[in-house]
Amino acid sequence: xxxxxxARVRRFNxxxxxxxxxxxxxxxxxxxxxxxARVLNAIGHGRxxxxxLRDYLGLDSGLMSRxxxxxxxxxxxxxxxxxxxxxxxxARLTAAGEAEFEAYETISDAQAAAxxxxxxxxxxxxxxxxxxxxxxxxxxxxIEEQDPxxxxxxxxxxxxxxxxxRRFEQGFDVARSxxxxxxxxxxxxxxxxxxxxxxxxLGCVGLKxxxxxxxxxxxxxxxxxxxxxxxxxxxxxAAENAAREIGIGVLRLDTNRALxxxxxxxxxxxWTEIPRFNDDPYPDAFFEKRF
Amino acid sequence: xxxxxxARVRRFNxxxxxxxxxxxxxxxxxxxxxxxARVLNAIGHGRxxxxxLRDYLGLDSGLMSRxxxxxxxxxxxxxxxxxxxxxxxxARLTAAGEAEFEAYETISDAQAAAxxxxxxxxxxxxxxxxxxxxxxxxxxxxIEEQDPxxxxxxxxxxxxxxxxxRRFEQGFDVARSxxxxxxxxxxxxxxxxxxxxxxxxLGCVGLKxxxxxxxxxxxxxxxxxxxxxxxxxxxxxAAENAAREIGIGVLRLDTNRALxxxxxxxxxxxWTEIPRFNDDPYPDAFFEKRF
DNA sequence: CCAATTGCCTGACTAAAGTCAGACATCATG
DNA sequence: CATGATGTCTGACTTTAGTCAGGCAATTGG
Numbered sequence: 002x003x004x005x006x007x008a009r010v011r012r013f014n015x016x017x018x019x020x021x022x023x024x025x026x027x028x029x030x031x032x033x034x035x036x037x038a039r040v041l042n043a044i045g046h047g048r049x050x051x052x053x054l055r056d057y058l059g060l061d062s063g064l065m066s067r068x069x070x071x072x073x074x075x076x077x078x079x080x081x082x083x084x085x086x087x088x089x090x091x092a093r094l095t096a097a098g099e100a101e102f103e104a105y106e107t108i109s110d111a112q113a114a115a116x117x118x119x120x121x122x123x124x125x126x127x128x129x130x131x132x133x134x135x136x137x138x139x140x141x142x143x144i145e146e147q148d149p150x151x152x153x154x155x156x157x158x159x160x161x162x163x164x165x166x167r168r169f170e171q172g173f174d175v176a177r178s179x180x181x182x183x184x185x186x187x188x189x190x191x192x193x194x195x196x197x198x199x200x201x202x203l204g205c206v207g208l209k210x211x212x213x214x215x216x217x218x219x220x221x222x223x224x225x226x227x228x229x230x231x232x233x234x235x236x237x238x239a240a241e242n243a244a245r246e247i248g249i250g251v252l253r254l255d256t257n258r259a260l261x262x263x264x265x266x267x268x269x270x271x272w273t274e275i276p277r278f279n280d281d282p283y284p285d286a287f288f289e290k291r292f
Numbered sequence: 293x294x295x296x297x298x299a300r301v302r303r304f305n306x307x308x309x310x311x312x313x314x315x316x317x318x319x320x321x322x323x324x325x326x327x328x329a330r331v332l333n334a335i336g337h338g339r340x341x342x343x344x345l346r347d348y349l350g351l352d353s354g355l356m357s358r359x360x361x362x363x364x365x366x367x368x369x370x371x372x373x374x375x376x377x378x379x380x381x382x383a384r385l386t387a388a389g390e391a392e393f394e395a396y397e398t399i400s401d402a403q404a405a406a407x408x409x410x411x412x413x414x415x416x417x418x419x420x421x422x423x424x425x426x427x428x429x430x431x432x433x434x435i436e437e438q439d440p441x442x443x444x445x446x447x448x449x450x451x452x453x454x455x456x457x458r459r460f461e462q463g464f465d466v467a468r469s470x471x472x473x474x475x476x477x478x479x480x481x482x483x484x485x486x487x488x489x490x491x492x493x494l495g496c497v498g499l500k501x502x503x504x505x506x507x508x509x510x511x512x513x514x515x516x517x518x519x520x521x522x523x524x525x526x527x528x529x530a531a532e533n534a535a536r537e538i539g540i541g542v543l544r545l546d547t548n549r550a551l552x553x554x555x556x557x558x559x560x561x562x563w564t565e566i567p568r569f570n571d572d573p574y575p576d577a578f579f580e581k582r583f
Numbered sequence: 584c585c586a587a588t589t590g591c592c593t594g595a596c597t598a599a600a601g602t603c604a605g606a607c608a609t610c611a612t613g
Numbered sequence: 614c615a616t617g618a619t620g621t622c623t624g625a626c627t628t629t630a631g632t633c634a635g636g637c638a639a640t641t642g643g
Contacts, residue, residue, distance in 0.1 A: 005443075005492065006404075006408055006414065007404045007405050008491070008492055009418050010405075010407060010421060011400060011401070011404055012421075012422075012425050012489065012490045013422070013425045014312065014315065015429075015490050016489075017312065017424065017428060020428050021308065021309055021312055024305065034599055034600085035600095036599070036600065051621070052620070059313075060601085061603090062620080063602075063621095064601060066621060066623080067623090069622095086619090087610085088608070088609045088610065088620045088621070089619090089621085110298050110302070113297075113302055113305070114297075116301060116427065120427050121521065122520050126423060127297055127300050128420075129420035129423035130304035130420075130424060131300060131303075131304070132420035133420050133424060134300075136417045136420075137308060137310075137407075138307040152296075198303065198307075199303045199307065201299050226420070229416075325630085326629085326630095327630070328629095342591070343590070343591085351630095352633090353591065354591095354592075354631085354632075354633080355630070355631060357591065357592050357593080358593090361592090373639090377590085378638080378639055379589060379638070380589090380590060380591085380639095381591065
């Protein structure tokens with residue numbers, strides 16, 4: 002590694018600290034101390050369990066309790082005992098709290114949008130941010146099953162199609178391809194899996210079923226920023242597990258020579274090449290796996 | 293811009309905040325409140341002037357004064373009146389302060405190194421971090437004249453050569469090229485300019501003189517993360533200004549078709565193509581500018 | 584040389600953040 | 614059903630951070 006690698010990381014830290022600090026102080030603009038604001042936001046983002054909150058924010062139990070009570074007195078939060086274990090408490094936003102939370106979200110969104118706006122090449126900035134987020138948050142990546150028509154899935158699919166269009170010599174048009182029916186990638190027939198980090202998608206794979214024991218893998222894609230971490234393998238694993246649950250015993254897929262990394266993945270994870278099994282104009286290689 | 297651009301920025305913010313927070317709390321591990329630690333580090337990084345310090349850290353003058361005195365009592369810092377204006381004061385580290393500062397630096401460096409180490413593709417992570425740092429710190433980029441044999445310059449040149457090797461079909465070997473003598477790129481004969489952000493280089497350009505009114509532009513390079521912001525143009529402008537100061541009235545340069553963005557820059561900033569004027573094996577296009 | 588300004592310092596605050604010991608209710612278990 | 618463990622809350626702190634009004638010395642500009 003070149004001498005200055007560490008210096009480059011530290012330059013990054015410096016640049017980012019001042020930006021993050023700016024966000025913090027802008028939170029103060031709403032007349033609430035940072036601590037309370039952080040608690041309110043964490044609750045708004047779905048962290049209800051008081052213990053989990055304390056853990057996430059790294060606060061002492063006494064301080065946590067006091068902050069919560071402060072928010073309660075403002076009428077922004079209410080806490081109820083957890084059903085099943087009344088020692089634990091769950092905090093949730095009241096209507097007023099929801100409104101206040103939205104105000105903070107608006108501030109954050111506006112700052113993010115402003116940053117993108119003042120950059121002449123926002124797309125490359127976003128890609129770089131994704132890359133950094135993955136490096137820092139790798140441990141938090143999870144595989145989730147979601148509807149292929151949901152927003153996160155749609156983002157993945159759009160980016161997947163765009164990438165195919167870039168990489169195939171003849172371009173790519175979804176309409177000409179054998180686009181699987183969404184219903185075939187939802188239980189009970191199939192499944193659609195997403196790799197998620199902090200609420201946003203990083204990759205996807207579709208398991209298309211037809212009710213029988215045959216299934217097909219479709220739409221395997223990983224965001225460029227998240228490549229090289231074995232995510233594709235994880236997604237495929239999850240898809241195979243789903244197939245097993247659904248009762249599918251034979252999986253097929255098609256691919257193209259313009260995607261050598263995909264081919265390598267299949268070849269090293271138990272797939273065998275078979276003759277063409279469809280008339281889709283794009284693929285030129287076909288694989289099968291039984292289990 | 294796709295629907296989720298803002299969401300991606302916010303995911304980045306979240307990932308980075310926890311990392312930065314971790315650094316902050318690790319600073320606390322040395323038993324000093326964050327405020328004092330920040331002052332100590334700012335001084336260590338060469339920010340001596342008390343007013344500048346206050347400005348940089350965004351602190352009230354009273355608080356600043358108190359923090360400084362605290363550090364003085366610990367024997368880490370001493371302040372002396374500025375020669376010329378005894379109202380202003382300059383803070384500098386004592387030997388003990390230097391040692392303490394180094395300890396903080398070591399913590400930061402170790403965290404940075406650990407981050408790189410646990411990433412399977414550190415080079416791409418660094419590139420992404422550079423890209424983000426540029427986006428956030430664009431306003432802080434400056435053009436500085438430095439020795440072409442200094443560390444920052446050497447980093448640039450190495451990356452420049454590596455890029456030529458990647459982009460030229462026949463590769464690139466400095467030894468075979470007309471490598472300018474460093475002394476020709478230092479005053480009084482020439483100059484070497486760097487685009488700097490937060491102490492690290494983002495690009496460079498060499499102005500090679502021979503004592504006469506002819507000069508040559510060499511080694512124009514901008515880090516990939518900083519392209520598209522007009523840095524090359526700024527560097528060229530600075531080189532021309534330096535040429536004017538030195539008494540150079542005619543500038544030449546050579547380039548290669550494998551670098552179309554360079555060619556475009558020359559064509560749109562007053563350069564005219566001329567016949568080959570040297571026998572370097574790599575260039576295939578030659579330009580001149582008079583002023 | 585006098586008045587206004589500048590740069591830093593001090594004292595006297597307030598607010599926020601963080602700590603710690605114990606109280607209290609609830610839960611799990613033998 | 615007694616016992617210990619768990620999760621949250623309360624009260625009584627200390628430490629940091631931040632604010633504001635003046636004070637003092639040095640400097641600047643008539």
